[in-house]
Amino acid sequence: MVEKMKNQELITNKKPLDLQIKNGIKYFPVFVVLCVFAFLLLAPLVWMCLGSFKSDAEVMQYPPKFFPQANHLLENWKTVMTRIDFLTLTKNTVIYAVGCTIPSMFINALAGYAFARFNFKGKNLLFLLFLATMMIPFQVIMVPLYLEVYYLKWLNTYWGLIIPKVASAYWIFLCRAAFQELPKELEDAARIDGLGEFGIFWKIMLPLVKPTMITMLLLGINNCWNDLLWPLIVANASTMRTLSNGLAIFIGDRTSEYSLAFTAAAVSMLPMLVLYIFGQKYFVAGQVSSGIKG
Missing domain, CATH: 1.10.3720.10 (MetI-like)
Structure with a gap:
């Protein structure tokens, strides 16, 4: 009897977790789309901030480098x-x-x-x-x-x-x-x-x-x-x-x-x-x- 009660408790405790997993799978495509849009919106902003610490040569460099050199940070x-x-x-x-x-x-x-x-x-x-x-x-x-x-x-x-x-x-x-x-x-x-x-x-x-x-x-x-x-x-x-x-x-x-x-x-x-x-x-x-x- 005690074992049956323990099994029932385990089942009831698993339900919220299963529901969370189902909801996560259901909204995962929405999350991916939002992440893509967030990246498209933030990428120019991040590039501008990083470019403020670069020299003109680094900004125009191809292929571009993401991080600036340490010797030109605050110039x-x-x-x-x-x-x-x-x-x-x-x-x-x-x-x-x-x-x-x-x-x-x-x-x-x-x-x-x-x-x-x-x-x-x-x-x-x-x-x-x-x-x-x-x-x-x-x-x-x-x-x-x-x-x-x-x-x-x-x-x-x-x-x-x-x-x-x-x-x-x-x-x-x-x-x-x-x-x-x-x-x-x-x-x-x-x-x-x-x-x-x-x-x-x-x-x-x-x-x-x-x-x-x-x-x-x-x-x-x-x-x-x-x-x-x-x-x-x-x-x-x-x-x-x-x-x-x-x-x-x-x-x-x-x-x-x-x-x-x-x-x-x-x-x-x-x-x-x-x-x-x-x-x-x-x-x-x-x-x-x-x-x-x-």
């Missing part, structure tokens, strides 16, 4: 840092990215909260008009925006860089979706406790959509950090250039020096890579919670 980085005003470019980029993103988070969250929790005349039509602006390319409104900045005398200023980028229909859409997921009972309980509408938004609702707000922070800073066109138009003075503009001009002047071009691209990419590594958990959670409802 390109020293050259890039000494040939460009790295501190000024970084300062302008940080001011541009933070100045656009922080006010944008507050304004777009307020608009998304209003569309999600309030009922007012013409709400759906107004929201559709906001969504319609997402289909208009930036190049279409670029000239009118430039004229506005010009007549306001904001060329080569932080105001001209930041103000036109504060509001975003895409972020309003995500915030609306996130706020719609919250139960209405939270508002009713807050009103009973004596909170006003802004207090409900600031103290109750906003902390509950933290993943969405962090997603806005990460993507907003990333978009401004890598933005090339708008800063190139309204901030063409050397003292107001952002990092992407300064490095683009640096690369354009040295199109034949591929190792320095790789290094400049790596310099621009590195801060955003570190930011994403530390915030990826909140980024994924924000995308999931904001995409449940539209």
Whole structure:
């Protein structure tokens, strides 16, 4: 009897393992396909990073060598840092990215909260008009925006860089979706406790959509950090250039020096890579919670 019970326990313990093996076999082709796509996406990035530590001769060498020689590891980085005003470019980029993103988070969250929790005349039509602006390319409104900045005398200023980028229909859409997921009972309980509408938004609702707000922070800073066109138009003075503009001009002047071009691209990419590594958990959670409802 005891032996039969032991055999039954062994059988029941094997079932989950067998199920795991079956699931592994079932999803193995999907895993292989994902690995192939991951390799195709990461290969240029890895080659660029390795090329930043190589000399031009090593970059153009055929057949190519994967790893750089030890005697040329940091020469390109020293050259890039000494040939460009790295501190000024970084300062302008940080001011541009933070100045656009922080006010944008507050304004777009307020608009998304209003569309999600309030009922007012013409709400759906107004929201559709906001969504319609997402289909208009930036190049279409670029000239009118430039004229506005010009007549306001904001060329080569932080105001001209930041103000036109504060509001975003895409972020309003995500915030609306996130706020719609919250139960209405939270508002009713807050009103009973004596909170006003802004207090409900600031103290109750906003902390509950933290993943969405962090997603806005990460993507907003990333978009401004890598933005090339708008800063190139309204901030063409050397003292107001952002990092992407300064490095683009640096690369354009040295199109034949591929190792320095790789290094400049790596310099621009590195801060955003570190930011994403530390915030990826909140980024994924924000995308999931904001995409449940539209």
